[in-house]
Amino acid sequence: MRVKALETLLVEKGLVDPAALDEIIDTYQNRIGPKNGAIVVAKAWCDPAFRSALLTNGTKAVSDLGFYGRQGEHITIVENTPEQHNMVVCTLCSCYPWPLLGIPPSWYKSDAYRARAVRDPRAVLAEFAVTLPEGQAVRVWDSTAEMRYLVLPMRPKGTEGWSQEMLAELVTRDSMVGTGLPKSP
Numbered sequence: 001m002r003v004k005a006l007e008t009l010l011v012e013k014g015l016v017d018p019a020a021l022d023e024i025i026d027t028y029q030n031r032i033g034p035k036n037g038a039i040v041v042a043k044a045w046c047d048p049a050f051r052s053a054l055l056t057n058g059t060k061a062v063s064d065l066g067f068y069g070r071q072g073e074h075i076t077i078v079e080n081t082p083e084q085h086n087m088v089v090c091t092l093c094s095c096y097p098w099p100l101l102g103i104p105p106s107w108y109k110s111d112a113y114r115a116r117a118v119r120d121p122r123a124v125l126a127e128f129a130v131t132l133p134e135g136q137a138v139r140v141w142d143s144t145a146e147m148r149y150l151v152l153p154m155r156p157k158g159t160e161g162w163s164q165e166m167l168a169e170l171v172t173r174d175s176m177v178g179t180g181l182p183k184s185p
């Protein structure tokens with residue numbers, strides 16, 4: 001309601017064009033989305049040189065693939081390993097890597113997620129039906145306007161010899177936020 005009220009005021013005063021707002025929302029909701037991130041993840045699984053470039057300078061590696069723009073100016077890729085699972089939150093608001101994942105889901109913006117992801121990440125993961133092996137640490141990354149994160153999940157077992165396109169189908173949005181794991185083959 002507050003957003004709607006603000007939008008109405010801004011439009012009435014002629015400060016924003018409602019068609020431009022619709023265009024921005026449509027772009028990030030329908031034309032840009034987690035499919036972009038999935039391409040990045042699947043490529044990293046197949047191409048060791050790309051994976052290493054991605055971990056060294058995420059912003060550059062993804063922009064070389066054509067994924068750049070608003071809310072994607074500074075991106076760090078955090079890699080899951082058997083020792084460490086990564087999870088992303090924005091405790092302050094809802095910072096998110098738009099060019100790779102589109103617009104954040106409503107739970108990502110909720111007060112509950114933003115507070116509890118930090119305080120008790122394993123309980124939050126359990127609610128997403130994710131149970132990690134006992135020895136695997138959880139590291140929570142707090143996004144800001146200066147830095148946004150994308151999780152590089154571990155490649156699922158049993159996918160040896162799969163093409164990049166097939167692998168991309170296993171990569172879910174939540175697996176790139178760290179609240180999920182890739183689908184099983």
Ligand code: FE
Pocket residue numbers: 090091092093094095096143144145
């Ligand atoms: Fe934020």
